[in-house]
Amino acid sequence: MDTAAPGGGNSGRKVIVRVKRRPGTREEAHWEEFALDWRPHMNIIICLRDIAERPVTRDGHATTPVSYEANCLEEVCGACAMLINGVSRQACSTLVDSLEQPIRIEPLTKFPVVRDLVVDRSIMFENLKRMKCWVPLDGTYDLGPGPRIAPEVQEKYYPLSRCITCGNCLEVCPQVNENSDFVGAAILSQVRLFNAHPTGAMHMKERLAAVMGPGGVADCANAQNCVEVCPKQIPLTESIAEVNRQAIRQAVLGWLLG
Amino acid sequence: MREPKIIVVGGGLAGLMAVIRAAEAGVPVDLFSIVPVKRSHSVCAQGGINAAKNLKGEGDSTDRHFDDTVYGGDFLANQGPVKRMCEAAPGVIDMLDRMGVMFNRTAEGLLDFRRFGGTLFHRTAFAGATTGQQMLYALDEQVRRFESEGKVKKYEGWTFLSAVLDDHRISRGICAMDLKTMEVRTFPADAAIFCTGGVGAVFGRSTNSVVCTGSAQSALFQQGADYANAEFIQVHPTAIPGEDKCRLMSESARGEGGRVWVPKKPGDKRPAKQIPEAERFYFLEEWYPKYGNLVPRDIATRAIHKVVYTQKMGLEGAPAVYLDVSHIPRETLDRKLEGILEIYEKFLGVDPREHPMRVFPAMHYTMGGLWIDNANQATSVPGIYAAGECEYQYHGANRLGANSLVSCIYGGMVAAPAAIRYARGLDKGCESVSTVVYENERRRQEQINDSMLHAEGTENPVTIWKEMGDWMTEHVTVVRNNPDLERTDGKLLELADRFKKINLSDRTYWANQTLSFCRELQNMLVLARVITRGALARNESRGAHYKPDFPDRNDAEWLKTTRAHYDCGTIKFAYDPVDTSMIPPRARRYDAKA
Ligand SMILES: Cc1cc2nc3c(=O)[nH]c(=O)nc-3n(C[C@H](O)[C@H](O)[C@H](O)COP(=O)(O)OP(=O)(O)OC[C@H]3O[C@@H](n4cnc5c(N)ncnc54)[C@H](O)[C@@H]3O)c2cc1C
Ligand code: SF4
Ligand code: FES
Numbered sequence: 136m137d138t139a140a141p142g143g144g145n146s147g148r149k150v151i152v153r154v155k156r157r158p159g160t161r162e163e164a165h166w167e168e169f170a171l172d173w174r175p176h177m178n179i180i181i182c183l184r185d186i187a188e189r190p191v192t193r194d195g196h197a198t199t200p201v202s203y204e205a206n207c208l209e210e211v212c213g214a215c216a217m218l219i220n221g222v223s224r225q226a227c228s229t230l231v232d233s234l235e236q237p238i239r240i241e242p243l244t245k246f247p248v249v250r251d252l253v254v255d256r257s258i259m260f261e262n263l264k265r266m267k268c269w270v271p272l273d274g275t276y277d278l279g280p281g282p283r284i285a286p287e288v289q290e291k292y293y294p295l296s297r298c299i300t301c302g303n304c305l306e307v308c309p310q311v312n313e314n315s316d317f318v319g320a321a322i323l324s325q326v327r328l329f330n331a332h333p334t335g336a337m338h339m340k341e342r343l344a345a346v347m348g349p350g351g352v353a354d355c356a357n358a359q360n361c362v363e364v365c366p367k368q369i370p371l372t373e374s375i376a377e378v379n380r381q382a383i384r385q386a387v388l389g390w391l392l393g
Numbered sequence: 394m395r396e397p398k399i400i401v402v403g404g405g406l407a408g409l410m411a412v413i414r415a416a417e418a419g420v421p422v423d424l425f426s427i428v429p430v431k432r433s434h435s436v437c438a439q440g441g442i443n444a445a446k447n448l449k450g451e452g453d454s455t456d457r458h459f460d461d462t463v464y465g466g467d468f469l470a471n472q473g474p475v476k477r478m479c480e481a482a483p484g485v486i487d488m489l490d491r492m493g494v495m496f497n498r499t500a501e502g503l504l505d506f507r508r509f510g511g512t513l514f515h516r517t518a519f520a521g522a523t524t525g526q527q528m529l530y531a532l533d534e535q536v537r538r539f540e541s542e543g544k545v546k547k548y549e550g551w552t553f554l555s556a557v558l559d560d561h562r563i564s565r566g567i568c569a570m571d572l573k574t575m576e577v578r579t580f581p582a583d584a585a586i587f588c589t590g591g592v593g594a595v596f597g598r599s600t601n602s603v604v605c606t607g608s609a610q611s612a613l614f615q616q617g618a619d620y621a622n623a624e625f626i627q628v629h630p631t632a633i634p635g636e637d638k639c640r641l642m643s644e645s646a647r648g649e650g651g652r653v654w655v656p657k658k659p660g661d662k663r664p665a666k667q668i669p670e671a672e673r674f675y676f677l678e679e680w681y682p683k684y685g686n687l688v689p690r691d692i693a694t695r696a697i698h699k700v701v702y703t704q705k706m707g708l709e710g711a712p713a714v715y716l717d718v719s720h721i722p723r724e725t726l727d728r729k730l731e732g733i734l735e736i737y738e739k740f741l742g743v744d745p746r747e748h749p750m751r752v753f754p755a756m757h758y759t760m761g762g763l764w765i766d767n768a769n770q771a772t773s774v775p776g777i778y779a780a781g782e783c784e785y786q787y788h789g790a791n792r793l794g795a796n797s798l799v800s801c802i803y804g805g806m807v808a809a810p811a812a813i814r815y816a817r818g819l820d821k822g823c824e825s826v827s828t829v830v831y832e833n834e835r836r837r838q839e840q841i842n843d844s845m846l847h848a849e850g851t852e853n854p855v856t857i858w859k860e861m862g863d864w865m866t867e868h869v870t871v872v873r874n875n876p877d878l879e880r881t882d883g884k885l886l887e888l889a890d891r892f893k894k895i896n897l898s899d900r901t902y903w904a905n906q907t908l909s910f911c912r913e914l915q916n917m918l919v920l921a922r923v924i925t926r927g928a929l930a931r932n933e934s935r936g937a938h939y940k941p942d943f944p945d946r947n948d949a950e951w952l953k954t955t956r957a958h959y960d961c962g963t964i965k966f967a968y969d970p971v972d973t974s975m976i977p978p979r980a981r982r983y984d985a986k987a
Binding site for chain 1: 410413414417428429431432433434436437484487488490491492493495496497498499500501502503504520521523526527530531534535537538540541549573602603604635636637638640641728732736739740741742806853855856859898899901903904905906907
C-alpha cells in the first residue's frame with residue numbers, strides 16, 4: 136500500500152505549499168506555509184489532507200487544519216474550486232507536479248469567504264431558480280416516454296448538461312463584481328440548454344424575460360475568459376451568443392406584436 | 394386533517410426522488426444535506442441505469458431483469474421488492490427522459506441501450522459516461538422548481554447527528570448541526586426518510602465520494618435501527634488506485650468493448666502496445682467465454698486477484714492489470730465514454746485512447762444497509778424510513794452494474810408515500826411531543842461536541858481513520874479469513890480506545906471540519922465492526938463475500954439475512970429468512986458450463 140504518512144519522509148523531496156488562511160468571514164487573512172513530503176500523482180486535495188494530519192507550518196508552528204470543500208475527488212461535483220497559483224480551477228484534478236512551487240492556494244474572490252478556502256456559492260443556485268432552469272413536468276407518474284430527440288441534437292446539448300456549477304467561469308469574469316448582478320456564463324448556458332429541450336422550450340418566454348432583465352445577457356462584455364477556465368470545456372461564448380439571439384428575437388417580436 | 398411534517402436526510406438520487414414525491418402529494422418537506430444536493434455522490438455514477446425496455450429486439454423483459462438481479466445477487470435479496478423494482482424500471486426511465494436527461498439516442502431518436510455486467514441483454518440506458526450526474530441534475534432541477542413554489546425547504550450544509558426518539562422509541566424528528574455556525578438544533582417531524590448513501594470511507598480509499606461515511610446509518614443503528622447484510626461490500630474490478638481516492642473506470646468501458654488482460658509472460662517489461670495479441674492473456678474471456686469481460690463484479694474482482702496474487706502475473710509484478718479500449722475507434726470512445734476516459738487522462742496524464750489503462754479492484758458499493766421492511770422502506774424504528782444505497786433491500790449479495798440508480802429512484806418513490814401514510818395515521822403528531830424530549834436530545838449532542846472539542850489527548854483523527862481504512866481494505870474486502878477478521882475486530886476496538894484520546898487541533902465553533910469529521914469517524918468505527926463481525930459469522934461464500942475456507946454457498950445454513958442490532962453497546966446478530974418464493978435458488982456460475 137502506498138500510504139506513506141506525511142512527515143514519514145521517503146524520497147526526501149518536498150512540496151512547498153502556501154495557503155491563504157482566514158478564520159472567519161470578518162477576520163483578516165494571512166498566509167501560512169507548509170512543507171509536505173512529495174509522492175507521485177499528488178494533487179492539491181492530498182496536500183490539504185497532509186496538513187490536516189499534521190497541522191504544523193513550515194517553521195514549526197502548530198495551526199489548525201485548513202477548511203476546504205471537496206466531495207467527488209474526480210472533478211464532477213464542482214465543490215473544490217479555488218485559486219491555485221492564481222488560476223481558478225478544481226483542486227482535485229490539479230496535480231502538484233504540473234505546478235510551480237511554492238504553490239499558492241487561495242479561496243475564490245468573487246464569492247463570500249466562509250473560512251479559509253470555503254466560499255459561499257449559493258448565489259449560483261439562486262440564479263438557476265430565477266432563470267427557471269428546469270423542464271416543466273406535469274408529474275412523475277407514468278406518462279409514457281419523453282419526446283424523441285435526434286442523436287445530433289443530443290450530441291450538441293449533452294456537453295451543456297455537464298456543467299458542475301463550480302463557479303470558475305464567474306471567478307474570471309470581469310463583469311462579475313461587487314457592483315454588478317451579472318448571473319455569469321454558467322447560468323446563461325443552462326438557459327440555452329433548457330430552451331433547446333422540446334418540453335423545456337415551453338418556458339422559453341419566461342426564461343428570456345429574466346435573461347433580458349437586470350444581471351442578464353446584456354451584461355456580458357465578451358471578455359471570453361470563461362471558456363478558458365471551464366473544466367468541462369463547455370462552449371460558453373457560443374451559449375451566450377445563442378441566448379442573446381433568442382432574447383433579441385423575442386424582444387423584436389414583442390415589439391412588432393405590440 | 395393536519396398536515397404531516399416530513400424530513401428527508403440526503404439529497405442524492407434517492408433523497409431527491411423522495412422529496413419530489415412528497416411535494417407532488419402536497420406535503421411540505423425539509424431536505425437536509427451535508428453538501429449542496431447538486432454535489433451529492435450520485436454525480437459520480439458513470440455507466441448507466443437498467444430497465445428492460447427491450448428496444449433492441451432481443452426479447453428482454455422485466456422478468457429477465459428480475460431473474461438477472463436475483464441470480465446476480467446470489468439469491469440473498471427478498472424477491473418481492475426486487476420484482477416490483479424491475480417492473481417499475483421502464484417507467485422510471487420514461488420519467489427521467491421526460492425530465493430532460495440527455496440520454497444517448499439511436500438514429501430514430503429513441504433511447505440507446507448498452508450492455509452491462511451480469512446480463513446478456515442491452516438493458517442499460519446512458520448519458521455519455523456521466524449518467525448519474527445527468528440524472529441527479531434533472532431531479533435537482535425539479536426540486537428547485539418545488540423550492541421556488543415554497544413546497545421544499547433546503548438545509549444544505551447541515552449534518553444529521555441523531556434521531557429524536559420519544560419515550561416509546563418512536564422517532565419524532567432529527568437533531569442536526571449547521572456546518573458553518575456549528576449550531577446544534579432539533580427539527581420536529583412525523584417521519585424522516587434517510588437517503589444518506591454508501592459507506593466507502595470506512596475502507597479509507599474507495600470509489601465513493603468524501604461524504605459517503607455511513608455516519609448517519611451508524612448513528613441510527615446506535616439508536617436502535619437494525620442494520621442488515623453489512624458484510625456484503627462490493628469491490629469493483631476496475632479502478633485507478635490513488636492515495637486520496639480510487640477512481641472508477643466504469644463497467645461501461647467493457648460494455649463498449651473494453652478488454653482486460655495481462656502479458657502472458659509474468660514481469661514482461663515491454664510497453665503494452667509492443668506486446669503482440671498472441672502474448673496477451675485475456676483471462677476473463679478465457680475463463681468465462683459466455684459473459685467474457687462482462688461477468689459480474691465479484692467474479693471479475695476475484696479473477697484479477699487470482700491473476701495478481703496466485704499466478705503472480707500482475708503488470709511488472711505490481712497489483713495491476715490492463716483495461717484496454719485502445720482498439721476501439723476514437724470517435725466511438727469520445728461519443729460514449731469521454732467522461733471516464735477524461736478522468737484517466739487528467740489524473741494520470743496518459744491518454745487511454747492510445748495506451749491501455751492500469752487498473753485494480755477497489756471498494757465500490759454497499760449492498761448492506763439499514764434494515765427495511767419488504768413493502769414500505771420502513772426501518773425498525775417507527776417514523777424512520779430509508780431509501781437508496783443506505784438500505785439493504787435490492788441487491789442481495791452482489792449488485793449488478795447500473796442497478797443501483799434504478800433502486801435509488803424506486804426506493805425514493807416508495808418511501809415518500811409510505812412515510813406520508815404513516816404520518817397521516819398517527820394519533821398524535823410531533824407537535825404534541827413535549828419540548829423536553831427535543832431539548833434533551835439537543836443537549837446530549839452538544840455535550841458530545843464539547844467533550845470532543847476539549848479532549849486533551851494526543852491522537853490525530855486522520856491517522857486513526859487511515860489505519861481503520863487500511864485494515865478494512867486488507868482483511869474485509871475481496872478475500873476473508875476468520876483469523877484475520879478476528880484480528881481486525883481487535884484492531885477496531887483498539888482504534889475506538891485510541892479515539893478516546895483524540896486531539897482536535899481546532900477548537901473553534903466556526904466551520905470546524907475537524908469536529909464534524911470526528912463525529913463521523915466515531916460512527917464509522919462502530920459500522921466497521923458491524924461489517925467485520927457480520928463477515929466473521931457468515932461461514933460460507935456468497936456473492937461478494939468470499940472465504941477460501943468455506944468456498945461454497947451454503948443455502949441450508951446461510952440463505953438468510955444478517956440483521957445486526959445494537960444493544961447497550963454490544964452488537965448482536967439475528968437472522969431472517971429470505972423471500973425466495975418466485976425464483977427457486979440455483980447454483981450461480983458464469984463459466985462455460987453454466
Ligand atoms: C464512481 C461510481 C460510479 C457509479 N456508477 C454507477 C452506474 O453507472 N450505475 C448505477 O446504477 N450505479 C452506479 N454507482 C452507484 C450509485 O452511484 C450510488 O449507489 C448512488 O448514486 C447512491 O445514491 P443515493 O441517493 O443513495 O446517495 P448519494 O448520492 O450518496 O447521496 C447521499 C446524500 O446524503 C447526504 N448525507 C450523507 N450523510 C449525511 C448526514 N450525516 N447528514 C446530512 N446529509 C447527509 C449527502 O450530502 C448526499 O446528499 C456508482 C458509484 C460510484 C462510486
Ligand atoms: S460553465 Fe464551466 S466553469 Fe462555469 S460553472 Fe459550469 S463547469 Fe464551472
Ligand atoms: S471534489 Fe468534486 S470537483 Fe473536485
